[in-house]
Amino acid sequence: MVSIQDLHKKFGKNEVLSGVNLEIGEGGIFAVLGPNGSGKTTLIKCLLGMVIPNKGTISVLGKNIKHGSNYRYQIDYLPQIANFPSNLKVKELITMIKDLRGNKTTVDEQLISLFKLEPFLDKKLGNLSGGTKQKVNLVLTFMFDSPLIILDEPTSGLDPISLIRLKNLIQAEKEKGKTILITSHIMSFVEEVSDEIVFLLEGKIYFKGSINELKTKTDQPDFEHAIASILTENHA
């Protein structure tokens, strides 16, 4: 599904990614973890073509992403901070994104009712609370039926009931055979949903495998401590 070879990225003198190699197969939920500033978001933005890498190749579904922007039709992306143009109404934003991507979705109404967004449809995005914005963000992400879904901190600002709905949604998408890439700092959420984890540390992939493998590797009884032990060992 996704293949990354020898990816390097520097911002000024700050080397964020230094030689990332990653293969992500088809189907399943992959969690990208790492301490703050380890390059999770940069990695994802490289994948989306928003950040231009200094070196390395990325291909999505067998196509090098340098060749055109059409590969993004295969990706649904949930940005980390839901920053929307504040003078647009929720309804207008949804119609606009549908229009820009070629208007071939029907599930937006189901998603709107799933997240109980009907009362906000005519409100301007600037007047919404953080959690409501995140729900709009989720609707925009899940309304297209793309084989690769990238979620950057999907849980931020959500209330418990929306969180449950989100988890169900993610499971439903997984059952359709999609590949889902998640970054999160909430370990319990990661442990619950993900099949495999990718641990980034100082711009490199430190570990890739299942949660059980991580527990054995670090010799810790639970996931949270396993992650913590990696971090203390490496003084991150």
Next chain:
Amino acid sequence: MLKILKYSFYDLMRSRWSYVYFAFYLLLGIVLLFLNNDLSKAVITLMNVIIVLVPLIGTIFGVMYYYNSKEFTELLLAQPLKRSSIFLGQYLGVAISLSMSLILGLGIPFVFYGLFKSTAIWDFSLLLITGTFLTFIFTALAFNIALSNENRIKGFGYAILLWLFLAIIYDGLFLMTLIIFEDYPLDKVSLVGTMLNPIDLSRTLILLKLDISALLGYTGAVFKQFFGTNFGLMVSFVALVLWVVLPVSRMTFKSKKKDF
């Protein structure tokens, strides 16, 4: 690109600023006509205002729009759209809506005053054409500055400096060069110097068209000889087009390499 243009344009048409700008020109047109009571005189006064103000508004508005629509841009970047079409669409959205405010705001009062029956119609059209050129040029320059500066305060600062330089300081430097080197033949230098600044170029074009080149003194005669001919007019329009094309191509080039 057309879709982005549509949304940017629609977004701007709903914003207060387009109306403020439109109302300002409407008022300016009415007041000038009322005070001058004569179409061709109003055109001259208008020229002085346009030459200075249109670049200023284009620059400020361009920078402001770029920084304000950052979120929108980031949203678009994750969609299957080409970077060049995102930025070109936004640029054209700003430039076209500003030009429309200018053309409609000034055009309406002049049309009601009887522009079509007047001989000043060509002068007036030239005024609007150069005004539109200046809008496209300075919006493109503003987008360039904003793309190269992450920090908005810096971006605004550079934009204002650019305007100040081209609208005021450049003339001073130009004049000083002419005075220092007055013993040498300066017609070529002054022609080139004029071409290198879109504001000067527009001013010269309009002044010559209005046939008051006597105001320009000796160089005026040289200019008239050059710009007055079809060749001169062509060259100056090519220069104006280049002033649009070069910043726009740098903008698309720069946007392809930028990280968001």
